[in-house]
Amino acid sequence: MARELLKGNVAFAEAAIRAGCEAYFGYPITPQTEALEHMAVRMPELGRTFVQAESEVAAINMVYGAAAAGVRTMTSSSSPGVSLMMEGLSYMAGSEVPAVVVDVMRGGPGLGNIAPAQSDYTQMVKGGGHGDYRQIVLAPASVQELIDHTVLAFDLADRYRIVSVVLADGSLGQMMEGAELPAMRPPRAADASPAWALSGAKERDTNLISSIHLDPDEEERFNHHLQAKYAAIEAAEIRHEEHLLDDASIAVVAFGTAARLVKTAIAGERAAGVAVGLFRPITLWPFPTDALRDLSERVEAILVVEMNMGQMLEDVQRVVAERCPVGFFGRTGGVMPMPEEIAARIRALATQLGAAVSDAPEEVRT
């Protein structure tokens, strides 16, 4: 496949199709509607299911139903729409059905606006719906990763019978970038339905997909089963990127779009002699706890940069504990932190640490 100029929303929709998505249910909301539009055209073309539901509540419950039937399924939305899906996501966790959700985050709370934000971190990483549950959360930082993470999200969802979330933001959804789509996977055979799925119980025992366990002891046992599964995911599926950290005295921790803004800031600061690098969690859950703890023993200070008021910051503080100081810089409400202002925070930290810094940084950007 050749690299082509692709808009993020179209790219992840097409990637989902090529990853074998058999049914898409959604409701339009800016800034992700192009995904729904793409699905509306492509899915019927391929003889697959596309439904524009009457609301996000309906859409997620259609996903729940399709997933219970063993169908590869997904939805996509943006922050206010995703909030409406929380009950469904909790039920799906409680029923252990696999599905993919793409959240193209926008400014909030409430109706907010349509500009890029990262303020659904806590909602998606910590729960959002009720109960002790987890979902795998992937944080792409480019259109290519938006594609790759969507494919990975389907595979992880199937492997662990879990909901996988691709946590993007309005800028990733709206921007165009050179990227390569994967080859189209052949459709699953009609009899390839998972053994647990509600695929018709002729000549076999019945399956039950449910999140109800009226007996507290039984519910507790089920929760322990979930926790064991989550531990297995934490042991096998953590992903992160380290950029220019080998000799760094300052590490910036950022995910998604914030991380690529940080990379530009870092290029400028490196040119001015500041030993700064980037630690980028790619899976927000499972969180790269061990790698970050190791890092906090090597660097003198950490700066967390987010497009929210410090949601991942809480996880970084928990992991780093008192090993090194943790600073924070965030813009919120749909405002993106400009590389120049991130660079100023890095510079201030470097000066505080007494690093030798040249006065006139070259105008470098990547």
Added chain:
Amino acid sequence: MTFDLIIAGFGGQGVLFAGQLLAHAALDAGLETTWYPSYGPEMRGGTANCTVVISDAPIGSPITERPQAAIVMNLPSLVRYEPLVRPGGVLVVNTSLIDRAVERVDIDAIAIPADDVAAELGNPKLTNMVLLGALLARTSALTTAQVGATLERVLPARHHHLLGANHAALARGAELATEAAARNATPTA
């Protein structure tokens, strides 16, 4: 090499398409590129802009506070972006719709009456191509020939009868920019 550009004007002037064409051309040239649009309510009848970054290395930020170049197609865009272009950068101004002169003297300001030029070429929709041609003549990121070739690839076949006019618009814009730059370089008595 990293080059960043903002194109701004009214919705409907071809602001977003001009940027996309440039991004396609960058990709065709084997470079990295990002195209980032303004999106949302302000696009409906209001202002539109997009940021294009072109680089020979992976691109970090797709947005910029201080672009190396800007094309401004209406007065609000001039007011907004004139102060932001980096010193030594290029500002291409559509003087058909902007009657105020560029105040800064530390940038390469190129005045092009692009709507009038497009009308002379027979199609008012060519304004964006005239201005893009002007920009390409004053920057080294890509050539008008590269962008012209890309246009042929990305323009849907049903519009291919317009290719000639688009090539002419790019060329005319480049020609006028070269003349304007020569005028800028000659001190007036």
